[in-house]
Amino acid sequence: MDNKRKYVIPGDVVTTGPFRPEQNVFLQGNKIISTTIGISEIYDDSVKVIPLTGKYIPKINDLVIGKVVSHTSLSWELDINSCYVGFLPAQDVFGRDFSAHADELTSKLKSGDLVAARIANFDRTRDPLVTIADRDLGKIDSGDLIKISPSKVPRLIGKRGSMIQMIEMATNAAVTIGQNGWVVVSCETPEGLLKAKKAIEMVNEKAHVANLTDQVKEMLEIKDDES
Amino acid sequence: MGGRDATMVLLDENGIRCDGRKVDEPRRIMIKAGGLKNADGSAYIEFGDNKILVGVFGPRDVHPKHMSDTDTGILRVRYHMEPFSVGERKNPAPSRREIEISKVIKEALEPAVMLDKFPRTAVDVFIEVLQADGGTRCAALTAASVALADAGIPMRDMVSAIAAGKVADTVILDVNNEEDQAGQADMPIGYMPNLEQITLLQLDGILTPEEYKKCVEVGVNGCKLVYELQKKALNDKYFGNGGD
Numbered sequence: 001m002d003n004k005r006k007y008v009i010p011g012d013v014v015t016t017g018p019f020r021p022e023q024n025v026f027l028q029g030n031k032i033i034s035t036t037i038g039i040s041e042i043y044d045d046s047v048k049v050i051p052l053t054g055k056y057i058p059k060i061n062d063l064v065i066g067k068v069v070s071h072t073s074l075s076w077e078l079d080i081n082s083c084y085v086g087f088l089p090a091q092d093v094f095g096r097d098f099s100a101h102a103d104e105l106t107s108k109l110k111s112g113d114l115v116a117a118r119i120a121n122f123d124r125t126r127d128p129l130v131t132i133a134d135r136d137l138g139k140i141d142s143g144d145l146i147k148i149s150p151s152k153v154p155r156l157i158g159k160r161g162s163m164i165q166m167i168e169m170a171t172n173a174a175v176t177i178g179q180n181g182w183v184v185v186s187c188e189t190p191e192g193l194l195k196a197k198k199a200i201e202m203v204n205e206k207a208h209v210a211n212l213t214d215q216v217k218e219m220l221e222i223k224d225d226e227s
Numbered sequence: 228m229g230g231r232d233a234t235m236v237l238l239d240e241n242g243i244r245c246d247g248r249k250v251d252e253p254r255r256i257m258i259k260a261g262g263l264k265n266a267d268g269s270a271y272i273e274f275g276d277n278k279i280l281v282g283v284f285g286p287r288d289v290h291p292k293h294m295s296d297t298d299t300g301i302l303r304v305r306y307h308m309e310p311f312s313v314g315e316r317k318n319p320a321p322s323r324r325e326i327e328i329s330k331v332i333k334e335a336l337e338p339a340v341m342l343d344k345f346p347r348t349a350v351d352v353f354i355e356v357l358q359a360d361g362g363t364r365c366a367a368l369t370a371a372s373v374a375l376a377d378a379g380i381p382m383r384d385m386v387s388a389i390a391a392g393k394v395a396d397t398v399i400l401d402v403n404n405e406e407d408q409a410g411q412a413d414m415p416i417g418y419m420p421n422l423e424q425i426t427l428l429q430l431d432g433i434l435t436p437e438e439y440k441k442c443v444e445v446g447v448n449g450c451k452l453v454y455e456l457q458k459k460a461l462n463d464k465y466f467g468n469g470g471d
Contacts (some may be wrong), residue, residue, distance in 0.1 A: 007466045009458060010376050011384035026341075033421065035341060035381035037465050052465050053269070054379020055286060057344070083286040083348045089371040107301065124346050125297065151379065208466065225396075 004042050016038075016045055022048035038151075042168040047194055052208065056082045056150035056180040058066070058119045058128040063137075065145070065178030066130065068113045073100045074107055078117065078130060081150065081180040086117060093132065114140040114184065116176055143186030146197055148204040150181035150190040155207040156200060163203065170220040171196040195220060235409055238395040252387060253449055254399040258370065258460035260377045266353075268378025270460070274366035278358040279318070281367065285350035294349070302344035304340050305382060306332040306367055308356040328364050329354075335368055335417040335427035341381040343390040352379055361404030362390045365415050368427065372446045373457050382418035385471070386426055387453040391416060391446035393434060398441045400449045412438075416446035420454040 008014060014025055020028045024036045025047055025059050034040060037195065038049040058064070066078030066086050078086035091098045093108050109115065116137050117118045122128035132138045148156065156177060157164050168175055173187035173196035183200055187193040207211055237245050244250065254275030263269035266282035289295035306329040310316050321329075332354070338407035340350065352374065354367045365388035372386040392402035402413050412432025418425050425447070434442060 006461065009385065009461045011383035011419065013421065026383065028383075028422065033383070034378055035383065037376055037461055052380055053268070053377060054381075083288065083345060 001201075004040075006040045007038075008040045008049055009037050010035055012040075014049065015042055016121055018045075020046040022046050024049035024051055035140065050154060051151045053149070054151055056080070058082055058084060058086075058122045059179070060119050061123055062119045062179040063177075064119060064130070065118075065182035065184055066117050066141070066180075067116050067178065068109050068111050069110060071105045071109070074106070076105065078115065080117075080128070080130070081147070081182055082128075084122075085125045086118065087127045088115075088132065090131050095212065108141040109139060114143075114145060116140055116178070116184075128221065140184055143174075143176070143184040146183045146185060146200050148181050148183060148200065149207075150179070152180055152204050152207040153177060153181055154185070155212070156203045158213065163216065166213065166217060167196055167199045167220070170217075171199070175200070235405065237406055237409060238397055238399075242397075244394070244399065246403060248374070248398055248401075250399045251445060251448075253405065253452060256453065256456050258373055258456050260373050260460045265376075266374075268374045268376070268380070270370045270373035270377060272366050272370035272373075274362060274369070274448050275401075276358060276360035277356070277363050277366045279367050279370050280355045280361065281370040282355075283350065283354045283371070283374040283378040283380070284353075285378070285380065286345040286348035287351070289349040291348065293364045295448065297346055298343070299343060299363060300345035300347070301335055302333055302340055302342060302352070303349055304329045304336065304354065304371070304438060305353045306354045306356070306357060306364070307330055308363075312356045312359045326456060328367070331371065331429070332364060332368050332371060336371060336386060336423065338384050338426050339372065339382045339419055341383060341386050344381055349437045350375070350378075357404055358392040359404075361407045362389070362415070365390050365417070366406040369453055369457060374458055376461055384424075385454060385457050386417050387421055387450040387457060388415065388427060389449035389453050390414060391442040391449065393432060393438060393442070398438060398445055400445050414442045414446060416450060418447055418450035420451055 012034045032047050034049045036051045038051040040049045064080045066080045069079045070077045076088040080086040117130040117132050120129045120131040171192040172191050176184045185196050254260040257273040259271045268283040270281045272279050310319050368388040390402045391414045394406050414430045417427030
């Protein structure tokens with residue numbers, strides 16, 4: 001079924017009928033109304049709006065990139081580019097036998113360090129709990145941080161990761177995308193790094209363009225010939 | 228009709244108002260979404276000779292902390308007039324009138340903004356009136372709603388606003404400064420066009436029950452005109468001109 005895409009602004013009726021309202025829509029009578037500026041998508045039984053603007057709201061299981069801003073004797077606080085700070089308990093890093101007297105938190109993570117983390121729990125009554133105890137998570141030692149709009153992250157990833165795979169293949173760079181709009185790029189060659197950064201920034205600026213994948217591809221290939 | 232013209236002709240015998248408009252014709256309105264780089268969302272509106280800039284921040288941490296609410300986010304609005312916005316220099320300190328308008332606009336936006344999605348945070352709306360010519364609260368409310376949408380804050384609906392009023396015993400749309408000073412009534416209306424709900428309704432002056440009904444009707448129709456322009460401003464920014 002074609003999921004009729006439509007540009008919507010807050011208050012626009014996306015559709016009427018027996019659909020399940022998902023992200024950024026609400027049900028008013030039998031109308032499903034958008035709450036944000038975005039592109040509406042109608043699936044077999046559900047409706048959602050992909051936002052084009054707005055801050056990052058933590059969601060459980062999201063991979064985010066955070067920056068350590070401070071720590072207490074028991075936990076770190078991460079800036080995760082949201083209205084809430086990420087809460088990273090020390091047990092998560094030191095293990096169950098963590099002792100506030102014996103272990104020094106700064107020995108593992110200092111202020112300003114970048115970490116790849118996962119949102120472990122978030123119920124809106126407390127700050128989101130993040131964890132770095134998993135494969136591919138933890139402190140990020142190398143790479144450049146690029147900040148893009150969180151609403152453009154899905155565009156950067158592309159359908160089934162098509163966009164980001166293409167960028168990675170063309171530049172040989174490793175890209176870690178946080179759902180919060182922070183992206184870390186690392187690459188062995190400086191040319192590849194520059195190219196990947198440029199491609200990511202291009203996606204950020206031109207997220208609304210229809211054949212963006214082709215345009216990015218073109219940009220990446222042109223550079224290939226020149227260099 | 229058109230009887231009460233003592234010093235200024237507010238409405239002539241042909242039904243033309245002091246600035247050349249018809250009774251149900253709003254002033255020229257231009258809305259632009261975005262424009263301020265450091266704000267999360269912004270909008271600029273020209274509503275006749277009113278020029279207003281709005282910046283929105285948030286959701287973000289609440290300072291001072293004691294103002295935060297664990298159940299919901301809070302909305303804070305500051306309406307401010309520049310010293311050069313009126314003929315004679317206006318003291319930049321917040322006046323009684325500005326504090327009232329800040330409160331009124333805040334309460335007119337609250338039904339639309341879904342603050343319950345962000346507990347313990349604040350959304351700040353800063354409204355700067357660069358040039359005033361009557362009806363600034365409506366223009367400011369209209370622009371604030373565009374700026375909130377631009378900031379990506381979830382809203383049940385846009386809020387559109389315009390004033391209706393009575394001049395020379397006739398109900399008119401979009402009261403300008405002269406009509407506000409010399410007219411008989413002024414009724415600012417804020418309206419959510421899709422939900423068909425009124426979020427702001429004030430009245431300064433005396434109306435009969437029939438005139439009151441007429442005023443609300445004229446005002447609501449005016450709000451629908453304003454809504455089309457808000458829609459256009461957002462479409463222009465986000466979807467180019469291809470927006471539908």
